[in-house]
Amino acid sequence: MSQLHVVCPHCHTTNRVQSDDLAKGPDCGSCHQALFTGHPANLDATAFERHIARSQLPVLVDFWAPWCGPCRMMAPAYEQAAAQLEPRVQVVKVNTDEAQGVGARLNIRSIPTLALFVNGREVARQAGAMGAADIVRWTQGQLARSASTA
Template structure:
């Protein structure tokens, strides 16, 4: 694959799209479902979709591992939403509900929630447990994203 082309997984239908790197900031749409590849909002993923995004996406994937009963998770949700608007399209921003994806959380050894994890090229490159504000999320994600 040319470095001028990126694989981007659609947050809606999870189809892998090829996008010219120069067009990344031009609101590209999915070739299959024709919806925006980046919405500026976190995408909610199940285990299968998580695997597809992490393994096939050429942009880093920032994951918020959370649960609906978790108070700090609910408190951090608006900050994570704000961070998504700042980080996309150069990073995919997603949420994984650990109650619904218990096997994934166990395999990744998610011990506390909320936990942020950054994935690049199919592997975890950084992890940060605990709630954070939007500016801290953005700063942390950018500091740990591969160049």
């Protein structure tokens, strides 16, 4: 049994959670809300940096904007994927209109774009709208590939 750092999607405090306890619905030690809600957390630029830098779980990010039709079309599928991927993966969203610096720094050229981060490093990226099953399959495939090259 090992301890993992998991960043709270609500208050962005880093929590230590036993790996065996991930599926037991752990709460944040600071704000006492659930660390895993089955829904993507909306992050601003500061929260995004904290989640990427401090979380020891893989972080799947949907870079999107409210005016983007394909982004709005994919939103329900991303919600469904979040329910399937958590608690093994933290699932978050970043509005590129509100966090323009993040989008620019990461060279996000089209939206929606999914990016998968492991141990603070981007390991995979996929542009374009996807269905829930495709999001889950892509994420799991990238994690398996990332683990085999680590």
